[in-house]
Amino acid sequence: METSILKISELYRDKGDLHYDGEGVSQLAHAWQCGQLSKKEGASSKLQLASWLHDIGHLLSKKEGTPTTYGYDDRHELMGGNYLTQIFSGEVAQPVLMHVLAKRYLVTTDPEYRQSLSPDAIRSLALQGGDMSKEECELFISHSFAVDAIALRRWDDLGKNPQWNMPSKDEVINELTHLAEECL
Ligand SMILES: [Fe+2]
Ligand SMILES: [Fe+2]
Numbered sequence: 489m490e491t492s493i494l495k496i497s498e499l500y501r502d503k504g505d506l507h508y509d510g511e512g513v514s515q516l517a518h519a520w521q522c523g524q525l526s527k528k529e530g531a532s533s534k535l536q537l538a539s540w541l542h543d544i545g546h547l548l549s550k551k552e553g554t555p556t557t558y559g560y561d562d563r564h565e566l567m568g569g570n571y572l573t574q575i576f577s578g579e580v581a582q583p584v585l586m587h588v589l590a591k592r593y594l595v596t597t598d599p600e601y602r603q604s605l606s607p608d609a610i611r612s613l614a615l616q617g618g619d620m621s622k623e624e625c626e627l628f629i630s631h632s633f634a635v636d637a638i639a640l641r642r643w644d645d646l647g648k649n650p651q652w653n654m655p656s657k658d659e660v661i662n663e664l665t666h667l668a669e670e671c672l
Contacts, residue, residue, distance in 0.1 A: 496544070497665045504516025508546075511606060511608055515543060517654050519542075519664070520540070520663075521652055522539040522640070522643045524647075525539070525643040525646055526539035529643075531639065532579070533667060534576070534580045535579065537580050539583075539640050541572060541584060542587050542640055543564060543568065544568040545562065545565060545567035548564075548568065548571060549567060561615040565587055565588045565589075568584050569585030572584055573585075576668075576671055580671055582633035583639075583640045586631065587637055587640050587641050587644060588616050590628075591609065591616070591644075592616065592628075593629065593634075595613060596625055
């Protein structure tokens with residue numbers, strides 16, 4: 489499992505500088521900001537790690553940049569969540585698997601939420617299935633990790649601030665590595 493954490497930190501070291509098209513931050517900055525937001529709100533270590541790693545699927549994907557800009561949904565939540573399932577418990581992997589569903593749930597149930605979405609989040613929404621039906625909403629919210637997925641989603645939407653500078657890449661990767669080790 490230590491090797492898996494090494495692989496994750498190397499992935500962010502190598503590909504974390506990739507820019508998130510449509511957003512003003514890199515993948516690593518987005519991960520770090522989401523991690524900080526979750527920590528500030530007193531999330532458990534595992535939910536903090538899920539917040540850091542929720543978009544790891546984008547880094548695992550062979551596609552460059554942000555796929556939604558050319559009309560393609562890479563299903564990054566499944567790629568990332570399934571990857572994390574092999575290493576960590578459901579408390580880490582499930583909110584990651586569910587963070588796109590959480591967006592669809594919030595868009596459907598919270599009128600103010602849609603207004604607050606970033607250009608990329610709006611562009612990807614239709615590709616990801618758009619609004620949920622009443623049945624889909626009920627099914628989603630009955631899941632034991634729905635509350636965590638919604639919390640993660642709200643940090644996800646806030647963690648795209650180009651004015652919020654992170655410490656050095658080494659410090660950020662170290663913080664991520666220590667947190668991941670704590671969550672094994
Ligand atoms: Fe995502
Ligand atoms: Fe994200």
